[in-house]
Amino acid sequence: MDEIWAVIEERAAHPSEESYTSKILTHSKGIDKSLEKIGEECTEFIIAVKNGDKNRISEEGADLLFHFMLALKRSGVTLQSVWDELQSRRH
Helix, strand or coil: CHHHHHHHHHHHHCCCCCCHHHHHHCCCCCHHHHHHHHHHHHHHHHHHHHHCCHHHHHHHHHHHHHHHHHHHHHHCCCHHHHHHHHHHCCC
16 A cells, blocks of 8 residues: 555656546546545445455455545545554554
8 A cells, every 4th residue: 555655646746647646636627536436436346345246346445445545645635644543543
């Protein structure tokens, strides 16, 4: 996850027209594009889980996590802050 976050950070700092990540981060819809992708991937993940298709669950889970990370970046929230929050919830 840290390596993927580093790529997201790099694409945000140095957008490339060929990069899917850059396209989502700089889309004219702003944060709405990231949120649309989360909704789409979440639905596909739910369907995969309901169907019990382990390969699709992994694929859609990866897509969902990736687009979640893009939305975090677009929101100005770091992945580390999410990890810190999860850690603070351990009892």
